[in-house]
Amino acid sequence: MSEVIPIGPFHPALKEAAHFELEVEGEKVVGGDFKFGYMHRGxxxxxxxxxxxxxxxxxxxxxxxxxxxxxxxxxxxxxxxxxxxxxxxxxxxxxxxxxxxxxxxxxxxxxxxxxxxxxxxxxxxxxxxxxxxxxxxxxxxxxxxxxxxxxxxxxxxxxxxxxxxxxxxxxxxxxxxxxxxxxxxxxxxxxxxxxxxxxxxxxxxxxxxxxxxxxxxxxxxxxxxxxxxxxxxxxxxxxxxxxxxxxxxxxxxxxxxxxxxxxxxxxxxxxxxxxxxxxxxxxxxxxxxxxxxxxxxxxxxxxxxxxxxxxxxxxxxxxxxxxxxxxNSSLLYMMLGEKLADVPIIIASIDPCFSCTDRVTIVENKSNSRKTVLLSQLKRRRNN
Structure with a gap:
């Protein structure tokens, strides 16, 4: 059974902001997605x-x-x-x-x-x-x-x-x-x-x-x-x-x-x-x-x-x-099939330059649980 592990946008392994959502089976990366800001600061x-x-x-x-x-x-x-x-x-x-x-x-x-x-x-x-x-x-x-x-x-x-x-x-x-x-x-x-x-x-x-x-x-x-x-x-x-x-x-x-x-x-x-x-x-x-x-x-x-x-x-x-x-587009391909512990050095190996990525933390009042979401996910949640 697989589970999704979020890495970033702010993480000790990342020197700049980036958001990875990696699907893992045990320690093995089997899929994922990411979001970068593409250096856009106006x-x-x-x-x-x-x-x-x-x-x-x-x-x-x-x-x-x-x-x-x-x-x-x-x-x-x-x-x-x-x-x-x-x-x-x-x-x-x-x-x-x-x-x-x-x-x-x-x-x-x-x-x-x-x-x-x-x-x-x-x-x-x-x-x-x-x-x-x-x-x-x-x-x-x-x-x-x-x-x-x-x-x-x-x-x-x-x-x-x-x-x-x-x-x-x-x-x-x-x-x-x-x-x-x-x-x-x-x-x-x-x-x-x-x-x-x-x-x-x-x-x-x-x-x-x-x-x-x-x-x-x-x-x-x-x-x-x-x-x-x-x-x-x-x-x-x-x-x-x-x-x-x-x-x-x-x-x-x-x-x-x-x-x-x-x-x-x-x-x-x-x-x-x-x-x-x-x-x-x-x-x-x-x-x-x-x-x-x-x-x-x-x-x-x-x-x-x-x-x-x-x-x-x-x-x-x-x-x-x-x-x-x-x-940056090559990172996901490099990660597939590798151990989760190797993800930080795989990311560092291309010497990436990330821009800031939007994120917020939602706190559920009833359960007091927390989770990190992207701004786009928050908008969908609000519309629903």
Missing amino acids: IEDLATKKSYHSNIFLAERVCGICNTVHSTCYTQTVEALMNLDPPQRAKYIRTIVFETERLASHLLWFGVGMHELGYDTAYMYLWREREHVMEIMERLCGKRVNLGINTLGGVRRDISPEIIDFINGKLDIVDKVIEKTGKIINEDRILKSRVKNIGILPKDEAKKLCVVGPTARGSGIDIDVRRDEPYAAYSKMDFQVPLEESGDILSRVLVRFKELIESTKIIRQSIKDLPRGPISLEELPFPNKGEAFGRVEGHRGELVYYIKSNGTNRPERVKIRTPSVVN
């Missing part, structure tokens, strides 16, 4: 009420850990509307900041994953060592989060020789952190037993669900916007796109681990080949009337921005498709 509508410049800061606040990802995608899309080509030095600086933020995101994700597995020693170690990456971002941009480095036609801050020396020194430390992380992944048998052959997403199913980023590459789908449609300075970078075929949690772990190595390589190449010249354009034309579409390879996968201009200083329409919108 940001797209608010963007139509602000200028193109002001929206750079709004885009950064779509996601705290991916703030440069969003501002880069937004500025590149607006630059396409303006027919702008930023200076080469600005493109290289964008690449450096972009990959530094990827390092910070992946190390944070590794720490969260270790915590979900109960491996808090590794969790504390990874988050402590992640501070070296945060110090790089602070030296580059003057801030640790919401970096504010991008502007239309370039970047706001230049990189001095002293900053380059600082980055190189910190990257040497990060290399050792990555090496130790690799040993934890490859040599800890208990850790491997919790992630190998768990939460499998086969390649064919991954294609049907249109997953992106490390989730797709962990299932053998060879896609990466940085290589397939280069932006910033990626066309001049020599890097590999990590790929794993098994589709389980371990595959997604290995993809992100290998991306740590590639990110340090890209940062070093960008610093070594950093061209001279200005970091931004002095004059900006007025946006042309029309439409533009931009995409970048975020830490969780492909991020898409669509902007429609009516010829004024404010966009007529801004549409944002975050990677989690498509990746």
Whole structure:
């Protein structure tokens, strides 16, 4: 006999609000449903009420850990509307900041994953060592989060020789952190037993669900916007796109681990080949009337921005498709047939970004019993 186990919207295993209703038989997940907010906080509508410049800061606040990802995608899309080509030095600086933020995101994700597995020693170690990456971002941009480095036609801050020396020194430390992380992944048998052959997403199913980023590459789908449609300075970078075929949690772990190595390589190449010249354009034309579409390879996968201009200083329409919108759809498939105890690490394995979900608690006066329901369920109850 099966029963329904609610997880969320607020739950220790979830770092943001999401609602899962899992049908289980004993410890085995046999079905379920979920509800997400799809990142809707009125940001797209608010963007139509602000200028193109002001929206750079709004885009950064779509996601705290991916703030440069969003501002880069937004500025590149607006630059396409303006027919702008930023200076080469600005493109290289964008690449450096972009990959530094990827390092910070992946190390944070590794720490969260270790915590979900109960491996808090590794969790504390990874988050402590992640501070070296945060110090790089602070030296580059003057801030640790919401970096504010991008502007239309370039970047706001230049990189001095002293900053380059600082980055190189910190990257040497990060290399050792990555090496130790690799040993934890490859040599800890208990850790491997919790992630190998768990939460499998086969390649064919991954294609049907249109997953992106490390989730797709962990299932053998060879896609990466940085290589397939280069932006910033990626066309001049020599890097590999990590790929794993098994589709389980371990595959997604290995993809992100290998991306740590590639990110340090890209940062070093960008610093070594950093061209001279200005970091931004002095004059900006007025946006042309029309439409533009931009995409970048975020830490969780492909991020898409669509902007429609009516010829004024404010966009007529801004549409944002975050990677989690498509990746989240794969979670239920990964959970089917797995143990309920593995659900938290399965959810964490795609590094989801949830928005808030409506919920209330109903107290039955007669029985004094409580149950959690969605707002839609409450409306049906009221109508009945």
